[in-house]
Amino acid sequence: MCASSPRSAATSRAPAVLARSTSNAMAGSSDHGAPRIDVVVALIRDSSGRVLVSRRRPGSHMAGFWEFPGGKRDSGEAARDALARELDEELGICVLSAEPFMSLDHEYPDR
Numbered sequence: 154m155c156a157s158s159p160r161s162a163a164t165s166r167a168p169a170v171l172a173r174s175t176s177n178a179m180a181g182s183s184d185h186g187a188p189r190i191d192v193v194v195a196l197i198r199d200s201s202g203r204v205l206v207s208r209r210r211p212g213s214h215m216a217g218f219w220e221f222p223g224g225k226r227d228s229g230e231a232a233r234d235a236l237a238r239e240l241d242e243e244l245g246i247c248v249l250s251a252e253p254f255m256s257l258d259h260e261y262p263d264r
Contacts, residue, residue: 192224192225195251207220222246223240224242
C-alpha cells in the first residue's frame, strides 16, 4: 500500500492506542449494553517533540474537536492494519512501524 505511494512516511516508531468506544455504529455491546466499536489512534511526534493532532470534520460527531489521528477498525481487521489504513486514507501517512501503547474503554453519553 505505502511502498509505491509518494505520500509522507512516519519514520519513527509511533505508539498505537487501541480504544474501545461505544456507539450505534457496530454490533457488539459494552458492559452497559451499549453497542461497541473498536477504534485505533496514533501518537505521532516529530524530532522537535511536537504531536500531530487533527480536527474532526464539520457535520461529524463532536465536529471541530481535536483528536489523535486514527479511525474505526473493520470487522476482523488487526489493530496495526487498521491504523495503517486509516492514517494513509485520512492523512496520507505511511506507517513504517508502530507499537502498542495503551488500551482503554470509553462511552459517549450523547450517542
